[in-house]
Amino acid sequence: MIKVKDLHKSFGDNEVLKGISLEVEHQEVVCVIGPSGSGKSTLLRCLNLLEEVTGGEVYIEGENLTDKKVNINEVRSRVGMVFQHFNLFPHMTVLENITLGPKKIQGATKAEAEEAAGPLLKKVGLSDKANMYPESLSGGQKQRVAIARSLAMNPKIMLFDEPTSALDPELVGDVLDVMKNLAKEGMTMVVVTHEMGFAREMGDRVIFMDEGVIMEENIPEKLFGDPDNPRTREFLSKVL
Numbered sequence: 001m002i003k004v005k006d007l008h009k010s011f012g013d014n015e016v017l018k019g020i021s022l023e024v025e026h027q028e029v030v031c032v033i034g035p036s037g038s039g040k041s042t043l044l045r046c047l048n049l050l051e052e053v054t055g056g057e058v059y060i061e062g063e064n065l066t067d068k069k070v071n072i073n074e075v076r077s078r079v080g081m082v083f084q085h086f087n088l089f090p091h092m093t094v095l096e097n098i099t100l101g102p103k104k105i106q107g108a109t110k111a112e113a114e115e116a117a118g119p120l121l122k123k124v125g126l127s128d129k130a131n132m133y134p135e136s137l138s139g140g141q142k143q144r145v146a147i148a149r150s151l152a153m154n155p156k157i158m159l160f161d162e163p164t165s166a167l168d169p170e171l172v173g174d175v176l177d178v179m180k181n182l183a184k185e186g187m188t189m190v191v192v193t194h195e196m197g198f199a200r201e202m203g204d205r206v207i208f209m210d211e212g213v214i215m216e217e218n219i220p221e222k223l224f225g226d227p228d229n230p231r232t233r234e235f236l237s238k239v240l
């Protein structure tokens with residue numbers, strides 16, 4: 001589903017990604033951990049064209065994103081992204097937030113988009129909030145709306161960038177539960193997270209990034225239980 005070959009990304013003379021290679025299979029859940037500033041968000045953003053890459057190649061379902069002919073909106077429909085800070089439209093209701101993309105980008109009618117939104121709201125446990133505005137929701141509810149909004153585009157891949165980091169601790173579980181259900185349904189997911197419990201339980205693989213490179217990559221049992229790289233050990237000793 002995803003193939004990244006020797007990806008480099010610089011901002012000015014700051015090289016943030018220094019040759020990342022990575023593959024994600026259909027229905028795989030890959031969790032990315034690592035210290036702040038190591039390039040995790042930049043990597044995710046390169047996977048759905050929120051950043052232009054400086055070097056190397058990114059393939060999504062075989063399509064080379066670095067090809068100038070790529071249709072950005074089409075790629076972003078296929079590769080959904082959920083951010084730490086929700087990014088909901090404050091002047092729109094929950095239902096309007098969820099139906100905007102299908103209407104504006106995929107050409108759905110209002111009725112079609114609203115019909116499709118029903119099951120999505122149910123999936124994220126917010127069927128009773130359709131007509132509320134974001135400001136009246138908790139952070140956890142806003143994040144679940146953001147997930148439903150991404151899913152409304154029928155993505156093949158979902159990218160999550162620290163989706164629970166901005167939430168009060170008691171609200172984290174509901175968001176993780178939605179993500180776990182999505183994983184169990186077979187969604188291909190790349191999840192940047194500080195939730196080591198989630199990575200351990202749901203990750204098919206865990207990647208440890210540091211200073212713009214993949215330092216170590218393994219199944220969770222091995223990476224958390226007996227990491228090979230001293231940097232991984234040091235990081236885990238601080239967060240576990």
Ligand code: ADP
Pocket residue numbers: 011014016034035036037038039040041042043
């Ligand atoms: P992480 O998500 O692991 O904390 P980021 O990918 O957000 O790391 O950032 C890695 C580095 O890239 C940081 O040094 C950050 O300052 C830099 N960076 C990220 N985005 C930009 C940008 N738009 N312009 C300039 N520098 C950026």
Ligand code: MG
Pocket residue numbers: 040041042161162
């Ligand atoms: Mg980040």
